[in-house]
Amino acid sequence: MPRPALAETDISAQLREAIARGQFSPNERLVEAELAERYSVNRAHIRTALAVLDRDGLVVRLPNRGARVRAISDAEAMEIAETRLAIETMVARQAALRGDAKGRASLRRIEKDMRRAVTQSDAALYSQCNAALHRELQRMAGNATANRILNTLKSHLMRLQYRGILLPGRPRASLAEHAAIVKAVCAGDADAAERAMRKHLTSFTRLLKQAIEATRMGGF
Amino acid sequence: MPRPALAETDISAQLREAIARGQFSPNERLVEAELAERYSVNRAHIRTALAVLDRDGLVVRLPNRGARVRAISDAEAMEIAETRLAIETMVARQAALRGDAKGRASLRRIEKDMRRAVTQSDAALYSQCNAALHRELQRMAGNATANRILNTLKSHLMRLQYRGILLPGRPRASLAEHAAIVKAVCAGDADAAERAMRKHLTSFTRLLKQAIEATRMGGF
DNA sequence: CCGCGCCAGATTGTCAACAATTTGGTCAAC
DNA sequence: GTTGACCAAATTGTTGACAATCTGGCGCGG
Numbered sequence: 001m002p003r004p005a006l007a008e009t010d011i012s013a014q015l016r017e018a019i020a021r022g023q024f025s026p027n028e029r030l031v032e033a034e035l036a037e038r039y040s041v042n043r044a045h046i047r048t049a050l051a052v053l054d055r056d057g058l059v060v061r062l063p064n065r066g067a068r069v070r071a072i073s074d075a076e077a078m079e080i081a082e083t084r085l086a087i088e089t090m091v092a093r094q095a096a097l098r099g100d101a102k103g104r105a106s107l108r109r110i111e112k113d114m115r116r117a118v119t120q121s122d123a124a125l126y127s128q129c130n131a132a133l134h135r136e137l138q139r140m141a142g143n144a145t146a147n148r149i150l151n152t153l154k155s156h157l158m159r160l161q162y163r164g165i166l167l168p169g170r171p172r173a174s175l176a177e178h179a180a181i182v183k184a185v186c187a188g189d190a191d192a193a194e195r196a197m198r199k200h201l202t203s204f205t206r207l208l209k210q211a212i213e214a215t216r217m218g219g220f
Numbered sequence: 221m222p223r224p225a226l227a228e229t230d231i232s233a234q235l236r237e238a239i240a241r242g243q244f245s246p247n248e249r250l251v252e253a254e255l256a257e258r259y260s261v262n263r264a265h266i267r268t269a270l271a272v273l274d275r276d277g278l279v280v281r282l283p284n285r286g287a288r289v290r291a292i293s294d295a296e297a298m299e300i301a302e303t304r305l306a307i308e309t310m311v312a313r314q315a316a317l318r319g320d321a322k323g324r325a326s327l328r329r330i331e332k333d334m335r336r337a338v339t340q341s342d343a344a345l346y347s348q349c350n351a352a353l354h355r356e357l358q359r360m361a362g363n364a365t366a367n368r369i370l371n372t373l374k375s376h377l378m379r380l381q382y383r384g385i386l387l388p389g390r391p392r393a394s395l396a397e398h399a400a401i402v403k404a405v406c407a408g409d410a411d412a413a414e415r416a417m418r419k420h421l422t423s424f425t426r427l428l429k430q431a432i433e434a435t436r437m438g439g440f
Numbered sequence: 441c442c443g444c445g446c447c448a449g450a451t452t453g454t455c456a457a458c459a460a461t462t463t464g465g466t467c468a469a470c
Numbered sequence: 471g472t473t474g475a476c477c478a479a480a481t482t483g484t485t486g487a488c489a490a491t492c493t494g495g496c497g498c499g500g
Contacts, residue, residue: 008271012275042484042486047453051232051268057368063453064453065493066492076364076365079366082310090302090303090306143302145277149303253482262455262456263482283461283482283483285461285482286462
């Protein structure tokens with residue numbers, strides 16, 4: 001059986017998840033003693049977790065003044081989306097080149113579920129499929145480095161969604177984009193896969209930009 | 221005056237640097253008590269630093285068995301180089317779009333120094349200029365997210381160099397590539413900048429692949 | 441009424457002691 | 471000789487105590 005994860009690693013992950021889900025507001029103070037009690041660990045673990053999250057950019061810490069949930073500016077949200085685009089287009093390419101038959105079958109199945117979600121107007125299902133599709137592409141690409149980075153970036157972007165700044169997207173419009181990605185990856189056409197992913201994420205980025213300009217948020 | 225960095229953050233940076241410079245061998249055990257003495261801090265700080273470096277992928281930790289310098293496989297070295305390429309091409313594009321006059325002047329000056337380094341066969345100077353050039357491009361692009369990621373990736377790649385797996389590059393050959401990047405960025409031509417950077421890093425990646433196949437290293 | 445210094449409480453930063461676990465070696469039994 | 475139990479040293483994991491620092495409010499003097 002696999003050795004259990006270190007408690008510290010575990011706490012980092014839990015806190016990361018909680019912040020990504022918007023359970024803490026931007027700039028909210030993260031008091032070590034409180035968190036230690038809430039997660040039933042001692043302060044040392046919380047301290048370590050906060051240091052890790054600081055490195056991830058989810059938290060800022062000021063000497064002697066503790067940690068806060070990092071507020072992300074409009075400009076930075078765009079940066080994150082652009083960086084994600086750069087990496088994920090590479091992932092799409094690699095998935096097309098290195099993907100296995102099992103992965104391709106998964107993609108097709110996910111696409112089918114997406115179509116069903118659209119016809120049934122099931123936004124939750126679509127969102128779930130969307131996540132599954134991107135996850136499967138990452139798995140197929142088999143680029144652990146890229147995956148780690150992408151997951152961190154996504155936890156930032158997830159905050160937008162949970163804070164209602166970014167809507168779950170428009171299934172009908174993005175379905176075609178997703179289908180194009182699946183088609184290209186399954187055909188093993190790296191260039192087409194990259195193009196399709198770029199197109200998809202460019203429209204995501206455009207959406208984000210609009211949302212930002214609409215809400216004129218001061219950080220999330 | 222700027223508030224001093226947290227001791228923990230500082231120790232993480234020092235350890236990261238030491239590992240990047242090859243002062244610890246792959247798989248070498250990192251005993252907390254030893255490091256605490258070496259860096260004149262207590263074990264708690266070292267523990268935290270190790271957790272951060274674990275997240276960075278520079279270290280692996282096994283429960284009750286401590287931390288080791290992470291050995292990076294051939295395949296993973298390629299992954300890292302590819303991911304770097306994906307991000308840095310974006311940085312080049314953004315530098316072309318958003319760079320300021322001061323940055324462009326810096327680039328030109330660095331290019332001049334590079335030429336001098338080549339004519340004088342000063343490998344150390346060239347290497348220094350190379351780092352300065354990439355750093356300046358990052359600054360011009362102003363993408364803090366990308367910068368953070370790139371710096372982490374570079375600390376991995378630096379290990380290759382310090383371990384003698386990857387030579388400092390061949391100045392004469394790469395000078396032209398660098399010049400092309402500078403030219404495109406200074407002209408504000410984003411597409412050309414991206415292409416030039418892609419070309420440059422593609423040859424870097426090719427070089428890495430050859431080095432890997434030559435040494436058949438089992439991890440670094 | 442307003443500003444300023446100062447105090448108390450809250451919180452972070454530091455440290456050392458102790459508990460739990462792993463590791464490597466020794467020794468006895470077969 | 472080999473196997474296996476056991477022990478001791480090394481190391482990691484956990485915890486609590488204490489020191490240092492910040493924060494907000496109170497009262498004093500202007």
